[in-house]
Amino acid sequence: MAVRIKVNGVEHEVDGNLSLLEALRRLGYYVPSLCYDDRLGPQGSCRLCVVEVNGRLVTSCTTKVQDGMEVRTDSEQVNQVRREVLRLLARSYPRDAYARYPFKEFHVAMSKYGVEPQGTERQDLVDLSHPYIVVDMNRCIKCFRCVKACDEVQGYHVWRAWGRGGRIMIRPDGPDFAHSSCVSCGLCVDVCPTGALEDRSVLIYGWPDSWVKTTCPYCGVGCELDVGVKDGRIVDVRPSRTSVVNRGNLCVKGRYAWDYIYSQDRVLRPLIKVNGEWREVSWDEAIGFVASRLKEILAKYGPGSVGVLVGARVTNEEEYLAGRFARVVLGTNNVDSCARVCHEPSAQGLEDMLGTGGATNTFEDIDLARTIMVVGSNTTENHPVIGNRIKLLAEQGKVKLIVVDPRRTEIAEYADYHLALRPGTDVVLFNAMANVIISEGLIDREFVAERVDGLEEFEDVVRNYTPEFAERITGVKANLIREAARLYATNRPSMIFWGLGATEHIQGTEIIYQLIDLALLTGNVGRPGSGLMPLRGKNNVQGTAIMGDHPKKLPGSVPLAQNLERFEKLWGVRLNPNPGLDGIEMVDAAMRGDLKALIVFGEDVVMSHPYREMTERALSKLELLVLVDMFHNETSRYAHVFLPAASSFEKEGTFTNAERRIQRVRKVIEPLGESLPDWQIIIRLAKAMGYGDYFRYSSPEDVWNEIRSAWPAVYGITYERLEREGGLPYPTPGLDAPPVKVLHVNQFTVGRRARLRPVAYIPSPEQPTEEYPFTLITGRTLYHFNMGSMTRRTGDQVIEPEDFIEISEDDARALGIGDGDMVRVTSRWGSAVVRARISRRVSRGTAFATVHHPEASINYVVSPAVDRISHIPEYKVTAVRIERVS
Structure with a gap:
């Protein structure tokens, strides 16, 4: 809805859904602000964005545009308020910082309104502990942008306000920044208007003189980057503010782990x-x-x-x-x-059943979903920008979340239902969910009647997979299986996301068949906010x-x-x-x-x-x-x-x-x-x-x-x-055609109707034995990427210097293993030595090891068993024993 407003005597038509600050900035008017960022909810606390509306002062960030508004952005009354706000903030602000970095938002505003800082710097307010970010609280003006960014966008709550009134200070939640709960996404740096939080690379090499937009070289989310260059060298990376994929956000790898290109051991000649x-x-x-x-x-x-x-x-x-x-x-x-x-089961499963080996929907549908099921994906570590989006929606109660994973990953902490199944028993669990959906009449009968074949044959297979039977095999309580199945089937639209924890099994392709079966039974295909999304590992x-x-x-x-x-x-x-x-x-x-x-x-x-x-x-x-x-x-x-x-x-x-x-x-x-x-x-x-x-x-x-x-x-x-x-x-078949964002709307790529594919459970050959009593899962961490060839050559190596294996408290106690001890992991195929972490994330009898460092090289241990259809390795299930080494 468009409305008409008059600004400084000039009439304009603007979007009626905008705040007044957004509208004025889109029209090209300079309105300073310190507490506002378009990625954050408006505060109206700094009062620097005040304007006159029909003769009355209002904070423009908290005021919606209305038809007939008469706005003055630079009246004497407005300018007087802005000068006074800036004078108060500048009293103890360091003069040197103002002179060295004139382009910072706060400094630009001071310069425009003729305000000069009077303060000096104290070394005790500088924190150099972090490998990527320099903290200089001499320059903090308590705008709370960093606090709100970490709370509202990332959900980590690292930056906190300590003290009260004039003695309030912004500090991280640890003894220093490096030892806080920070995940190094850099968003606090992006929103800081003064440089109290600044990228170390910029302080070393200088502010970029040009920017180039490109795409992140890490995971399959595909975040867009604005890369800063000075004198032919990359000196900084920021998230693209215009990207529909990452919406102004990045993770630690995309934001900071780019310095591998300048590593001294890079090979530069044949x-x-x-x-x-x-x-x-x-x-x-x-x-x-x-x-x-x-x-x-x-x-x-x-x-x-x-x-x-x-x-x-x-x-x-x-x-x-x-x-x-x-x-x-x-x-x-x-x-x-x-x-x-790694992901052939995803492509093959989707192609076999629906006709196209790709996601049925886009990331934009996350905001439309009412239920999201995450299967075998440590999403907030392996695909952090998407993981945090899902996590925050769940935390805010805007989406119901089901997590299927043997580990209690971070995203599982936010789940309505965490189905912590035994590794390799996915087929039994999903058959039991299908059993509940069919036996309780929760299928979308209209959708199934019009577009799905093979229901009777499918029923014959899943009939025997009752939740009680599944509980004995998977270890997941029958009542949890029932409740999760009901939620997915009834609280629609529902989306399923999955990672390598779903595919890297001897029945990986068949597990994907099952996820598609669940979507077909409930009509969660071909509709906005629904569908099937494999989270691809590499870019x-x-x-x-x-x-x-x-x-x-x-x-x-x-x-x-x-x-x-x-x-x-x-x-x-x-x-x-x-x-x-x-x-x-x-x-x-x-x-x-x-x-x-x-x-x-x-x-x-x-x-x-x-x-x-x-x-x-x-x-x-x-x-x-x-x-x-x-x-x-x-x-x-x-x-x-x-x-x-x-x-x-x-x-x-x-x-x-x-x-x-x-x-x-x-x-x-x-x-x-x-x-x-x-x-x-x-x-x-x-x-x-x-x-x-x-x-x-x-x-x-x-x-x-x-x-x-x-x-x-x-x-x-x-x-x-x-x-x-x-x-x-894709598909975008015509030069003037819009892209097809939701696949299979009226018919599947394979035709009008898709056929359900029943799957019978076949246990992995890697079952625990007396000699090899543990089941090993392998995977990635937040700070490293696959085999680590890039991230090990960046500051991420400082944060996470070696591979580790997670062992439950009970198992560690029984084995005499302490946190940080070196342990030998042995299977029928080989052995590796790696550092132990005692963790509540894994259940008794299960261990999880990372795969990034050649010094540990956990793939010496991994079984050569492969998927029956797609022929990919079963990285997620290997029987091992674990022993402490001196």
């Missing part, structure tokens, strides 16, 4: 291993060597002897080119990615999964067999019709001696694959192992060539986040040293192999335009449109 030692060479020599060896191996053993593995940290364009290189140049379908190795897992880096699928995630002719025409070559080997099978083939050469883009196979001892033996047998990466890793020990890759801050392209949103990656700085973007490395390799004419691309945009021609769902997404409109979810 390397060839000679007699066990790395030797620097030119790009021509390195590329020539790789091409020569590949030609020899192909001539001797054939295309089945070579393979390509691609990490999900590279762009969509580079993912596409890697798969194209494997098929066009090497003639093999032995191409796979980490996206398939471009969703893109990787659909760009063709798959042994049985081509770009667009289309089956190899049915689409061979179309891609032969597009690429101009005959393609190998035989399905290739996936990543697990390639390692097995190398062990047998059948795979002779492997090119790895941005992955640490040795650190990430299960049963590390066997993986090491397999890779040591390869005749050629080529790494394309930024850093040496555990796989480097077995590599013959290292090609230095540019970081995402040093190249152009796109990423696709967990909600199917394609977003621009923009070059912020020039590549360091002689590093090159992966797409240029692939083109050089293709040319050296004699296929230069098939890889004539001058830019990532050229590659993207070919992807648009190969995959109709993204035809309407051009670089120009992404610049104009921001990130767009």
Whole structure:
């Protein structure tokens, strides 16, 4: 609803839903404020934003616009109030800070109204304990923005007001900032108007002289970043205030863990291993060597002897080119990615049942949901921006929350129901929930009648999975199963989020079938605020999964067999019709001696694959192992060539986040040293192999335009449109068409009707025994990312310096283990030594270990068992014993 107001004698039409401050700022009028930030609720406490409305002074941040208002923003009465407020605040404010940082909000206001500070600095008010943030309370004006930001947006309540009246002080909840409950998101720094809280990097390198918007290189949320550059160097990162994904928020990794690009051990020149030692060479020599060896191996053993593995940290364009290189140049379908190795059950399950291997809805639907079920996801640590959004909605009573997880993770603390099942018993639990929904008549009968098949067959399977039976297997009380099932089915719309805790099982794909079954039974598909959302682990897992880096699928995630002719025409070559080997099978083939050469883009196979001892033996047998990466890793020990890759801050392209949103990656700085973007490395390799004419691309945009021609769902997404409109979810089939945000509204991609898929429980082979009495779960922490190759080279390493294993208090007592002791974890497959944490998060008989540091390398222990359908490792269930070591 638009209203008309008059400002300083000029009439304007504005949105009637805005506050007066928002309206005035959108119209371009300067109205200072200190306690207001558009990410926070209005306070009206500083009174700096006062304006005259019809002759009366009001705080504009707490006043809604109304039709007919006559506003003065700079009358003498208004200016007098603002000067007085600023004088009071400036009495003890340090003069030096005002002179050094004139661009700060408070300093700009003082300058405009002719107010100068009179104070000096006290060293006892400066806290340098934190690796990223400097606290200087000499500059605190008690605007309470940091307190409100931490309370209202992050929900951590770190900053608190101590004392009363004129003696009030803002302090963290610990002895110093580094030892507080802070999670280092940096939001308090963003909202601080004075620099009392400031990024250490800015104090070291200076304030940026330019900003570039790009997309975060970490998890699959896809937060947008504003990256600050000074003298050609990145000096700061801030959250994009215009992003619909992160809404002005970031986590510690996106906000601060970017300094790995300047790490002293980054590889910046090509390397060839000679007699066990790395030797620097030119790009021509390195590329020539790789091409020569590949030609020899192909001539001797054939295309089945070579393979390509691609990490999900590279762009969509580079993912596409890697798969194209494997098929066009090497003639093999032995191409796979980490996206398939961790989240293939998500893509396969959604594709099998609904027809599209991606999230059914977008993150915008979180605000519309009435119930959210989080399955196998430590969301506030692994996907913090989304996790905090869900957590705060639950804390405020705006959404009901069900958490299914063996651990009592942070988000479980906010759940209405925490179903703490025994690891590996998910199938029984979800069958029992379906049993309740059917037996109590809670299905959406109209939706099922119109759009769902297979109900009778499904009922026959779940009939025997009563909540009482499930309680015996899962350990979850029958009454909790009933109540959670009723809540999900009746308090609609309901959304399901899941992570690797749902997929990394021998029945991972079938668990996803079950989650889809629950959504179909209750009509929670194809509607706003409902649906199914796999929380992707890496920044471009969703893109990787659909760009063709798959042994049985081509770009667009289309089956190899049915689409061979179309891609032969597009690429101009005959393609190998035989399905290739996936990543697990390639390692097995190398062990047998059948795979002779492997090119790895941005992955640490040795650190990430299960049963590390066997993986090491397999890779040591390869005749050629080529790494394309930024850093040496555990796989480097077995590599013959290292090609230095540019970081995402040093190249152009796109990423696709967990909600199917394609977003621009923009070059912020020039590549360091002689590093090159992966797409240029692939083109050089293709040319050296004699296929230069098939890889004539001058830019990532050229590659993207070919992807648009190969995959109709993204035809309407051009670089120009992404610049104009921001990130767009696919499908966006037309140049002028809006993106499809909610899938399966009137029909599924597979057709009008979807079929329920009943699943029978098959216990994991990794059951506890007398020799191995504990069940080990592996996962990530807030401060590190996957194998840690990036985060271990940042200040996050200071905050979380090593891997750990969580053990319950009861188990620790029985084993004689104290908090911080080193313990040996042993399975039938290997052992690792790691530091113990005594924790209430895990139940008796269960342990949880992190996976980021090569010193511990917990994957020595992990079972080689794989999913029955998608063939991904069962990282979440391994039988182990735990012993204290001196």
